[in-house]
Amino acid sequence: AKQQQCDVIIASGGGKAIDTVKAVAAGINAATVIVPTIASSDAPCSAMSVIYKEDGTIEKFFIPPKNPDLVLVDTGIIAHSPVRMLVAGMGDALATWVEADAASQSGARNPARGQSTTAALTLARLCFDILMEYGLQAKIANERQAVTPALEKVVEANILLSGLGFESGGVAAAHSLQDGLNMLEECHGFYHGEKIGFLTLVQMVLEGRPKDLLQQVFTF
Incomplete structure (x- = not known):
């Protein structure tokens, strides 16, 4: 180049x-x-x-x-991509608000070495809410290779809202634990988002999150 x-x-x-x-x-x-x-x-x-x-x-x-x-994202292309990839993206995006919220409460800095803002936390929470409401519908749309409003929303959450949310809000235990798991050869066959999705649940348990929130995420 x-x-x-x-x-x-x-x-x-x-x-x-x-x-x-x-x-x-x-x-x-x-x-x-x-x-x-x-x-x-x-x-x-x-x-x-x-x-x-x-x-x-x-x-x-x-x-x-x-x-x-x-x-530049073409959801027509995303709709024809492997479903496992979209679900992995939801796993990665699932951590965005959970980690940003934890970072905000502890006063931890974001990757740019700054403090998170209200806007960052709001975008991170929007990312979480979209997944909870539209995640299953988006998965079904992907299985059918169809572009639907639900798929559009989840693609936006996976790519845009999660990106803005984690860089501006910060990360916490889920991504730190993932770095450790990445040292294990047995984990190399799993996608980043698959590991992060599981480790988000681990972080929530470690934090003692409310039972209704835990149940919502475990069910998801």
Whole structure:
């Protein structure tokens, strides 16, 4: 890309392809265009890139100076993607409000080293509420390869609201525990969102969240 003097780099695919392009673009000061073909995480809107070692464990987190310049999502493509990917994205998005709320209560800083705002927490909560109300409908739509209002809302939650929510609100136990699980080879076959979805439940139990909220999330 540097030899060709590229001023724009486009990523099309999933999280690893997207994170690779974000890191490369930052290295040559190029604009970044993200065209996700799955809604399995909030990577498209996030500035952060996860750098992996060859054995699948995390080497480091690289944070470029800015977020992607353009994120273009075609829900027609998402509707034809594997259902497991969409569900994994819901698992990742599920953590957004739970972790942002915990970070806010403890005074922890977000990835940009700032304090979360009311707007960030509101977006994170909206992400959670959309999943609770439309998640199952979106999964059914994906199974039928149909673009529906529910699918549109959940794709927005998985990609946009989760990205804004976690970067502005902060993360907590769920993502920290995931970094630990990632050291285990037995966990390499699971997608990021699948691990985060489970670990969000773990975090909620550790926090002693209200039983009605726990039941709602466990049922989901």
